[in-house]
Amino acid sequence: MPVIQDADRVILQHPKGSSAEILFYGATVVSWKAPSPSGTEPVERLFVSGKAALDGSKPVRGGIPVVFPCFGAPTHPTHAKLPQHGFARSNAWTFNSIVMDNDAGVSVKLSEFIEDDGAIRGAHQTSVRVAGLGPNPTIQQQYDYPFHLDFVVTLAEHQLSTDLHVKNTGLSTNPPIEFQALFHNYIRAPANEVRVSPLTGLSYYDKTEATEEARAKPKVESRQGVDVNKFTDSVYENAPGRYDVVWPSGAIEIRATNLKDVVVWNPQQEAGAKIGDMETGGWEKYVCVEPGHVRGFIKLPAGETWVGQQVLTVKV
Numbered sequence: 001m002p003v004i005q006d007a008d009r010v011i012l013q014h015p016k017g018s019s020a021e022i023l024f025y026g027a028t029v030v031s032w033k034a035p036s037p038s039g040t041e042p043v044e045r046l047f048v049s050g051k052a053a054l055d056g057s058k059p060v061r062g063g064i065p066v067v068f069p070c071f072g073a074p075t076h077p078t079h080a081k082l083p084q085h086g087f088a089r090s091n092a093w094t095f096n097s098i099v100m101d102n103d104a105g106v107s108v109k110l111s112e113f114i115e116d117d118g119a120i121r122g123a124h125q126t127s128v129r130v131a132g133l134g135p136n137p138t139i140q141q142q143y144d145y146p147f148h149l150d151f152v153v154t155l156a157e158h159q160l161s162t163d164l165h166v167k168n169t170g171l172s173t174n175p176p177i178e179f180q181a182l183f184h185n186y187i188r189a190p191a192n193e194v195r196v197s198p199l200t201g202l203s204y205y206d207k208t209e210a211t212e213e214a215r216a217k218p219k220v221e222s223r224q225g226v227d228v229n230k231f232t233d234s235v236y237e238n239a240p241g242r243y244d245v246v247w248p249s250g251a252i253e254i255r256a257t258n259l260k261d262v263v264v265w266n267p268q269q270e271a272g273a274k275i276g277d278m279e280t281g282g283w284e285k286y287v288c289v290e291p292g293h294v295r296g297f298i299k300l301p302a303g304e305t306w307v308g309q310q311v312l313t314v315k316v
């Protein structure tokens with residue numbers, strides 16, 4: 001399966017027509033095209049704003065930005081100097097290697113890291129590892145802790161998988177590092193018709209509330225299918241790790257491993273019109289469904305590696 005390395009991105013092309021493009025900047029997946037199981041031509045599954053900067057001058061408004069080590073404004077003392085959503089989405093990563101390219105299934109190398117449940121199963125798949133994000137002078141000015149990130153993208157006919165590997169590269173005498181992580185998926189879908197489930201009965205924090213006190217008070221989700229017909233910014237805690245994103249003519253399933261929370265976000269016009277790099281009406285073309293570990297922190301002892309994974313599957 002062709003893996004094409006361009007100046008600013010790597011492109012995966014599947015023999016059955018699907019493809020994915022990953023910018024080195026932020027390791028941001030900026031395109032995922034896949035046919036539906038009923039056999040249509042491959043169509044774009046992600047939303048990227050027509051006004052998004054793709055030149056490394058700012059995080060990409062769309063695709064799948066990687067959020068690490070803090071979600072939203074920093075709240076942990078070791079993150080105090082970081083911008084919103086951390087530094088992973090706003091630094092240049094380096095292309096490392098093709099991890100696997102085979103007809104048989106999950107490679108041994110990947111299966112060291114991936115739990116069976118989350119693994120892509122399919123006839124043919126290709127993985128690329130976008131690696132090399134470790135401390136550099138710019139990051140160290142904001143975050144001076146020992147870490148190394150690897151990002152693996154795997155493409156199959158109807159699926160895209162992303163894995164974030166976080167290693168604490170410190171000595172055994174160093175304390176654990178503490179972080180949050182999230183895949184900020186902009187799923188291309190008609191926002192006013194889409195429903196996300198199953199979230200019924202979960203506690204969530206409503207970031208659209210006006211006061212800090214109201215934002216900090218959990219609500220309980222009563223809807224069977226959550227819509228984003230109005231400005232929505234909800235952080236669901238201890239979510240099931242499997243989500244259906246469904247609209248009249250399509251459906252994407254998201255399965256997440258080691259990512260206990262999920263955020264559902266759509267700014268609608270109310271907040272979307274204030275986002276500088278959002279195209280006019282862009283909020284009508286996507287819903288963000290973002291598996292992450294964002295309530296509390298992952299504590300990773302020196303020498304250990306944590307892996308968070310998601311698998312996106314085209315269902316309709």
Ligand SMILES: O=P(O)(O)OC[C@H]1O[C@H](O)[C@H](O)[C@@H](O)[C@@H]1O
Nearest residue numbers: 072084085207233263264265288
């Ligand atoms: O504008 P950004 O920094 O890319 O953040 C975009 C959005 O990300 C998440 O979904 C947050 O829950 C939102 O509060 C935030 O507005």
